[in-house]
Amino acid sequence: MTTAQDTGTRQRPDAATVRRWLAVVTDPEIPVLSLEDLGVLRDIHWQDDTLMVVISPTYTGCPAMDRMRADIEATLRAKGVEKLHIREQLQPPWTTDWITGKGLAALQAYGIAPPRRSGEVRCPQCGSANTTLISRFGSTACKAMHKCEDCLEPFDHFKCH
Numbered sequence: 396m397t398t399a400q401d402t403g404t405r406q407r408p409d410a411a412t413v414r415r416w417l418a419v420v421t422d423p424e425i426p427v428l429s430l431e432d433l434g435v436l437r438d439i440h441w442q443d444d445t446l447m448v449v450i451s452p453t454y455t456g457c458p459a460m461d462r463m464r465a466d467i468e469a470t471l472r473a474k475g476v477e478k479l480h481i482r483e484q485l486q487p488p489w490t491t492d493w494i495t496g497k498g499l500a501a502l503q504a505y506g507i508a509p510p511r512r513s514g515e516v517r518c519p520q521c522g523s524a525n526t527t528l529i530s531r532f533g534s535t536a537c538k539a540m541h542k543c544e545d546c547l548e549p550f551d552h553f554k555c556h
């Protein structure tokens with residue numbers, strides 16, 4: 396039992412501040428998508444003098460998660476956070492439904508067809524729904540490669556999950 400309640404309270408940023416700092420951390424494969432837009436950042440709170448950051452991994456074993464963890468840590472260390480714990484929360488599992496509206500728009504603008512619950516894949520270039528699947532795996536396991544039959548452009552589709 397410790398009663399040293401006043402230690403480490405001098406510079407304790409609140410969750411909103413930490414969230415703002417972490418807005419610079421993006422998906423390494425989709426630099427226009429922040430952790431928050433991706434719906435990966437679940438919770439930020441203090442547990443005694445340790446800043447707890449709870450994230451939901453998008454896909455198990457997705458190498459991008461290691462990069463994102465490292466980026467979170469580097470960003471918070473640079474802001475002077477000394478005690479930090481990044482926890483991965485697996486339940487409930489992350490789903491593409493957690494990508495924010497801003498995130499979906501950013502994906503589309505970046506040339507990646509955003510996930511749609513309807514299963515429809517629209518070309519991010521011309522908006523045509525006349526598209527064919529070329530490969531179930533695109534540049535990463537999270538994406539599939541499609542081709543637009545109207546403008547003939549190949550594009551990545553962020554798979555529904």
Ligand SMILES: [Zn+2]
Binds near residue numbers: 521543544548
């Ligand atoms: Zn097209």
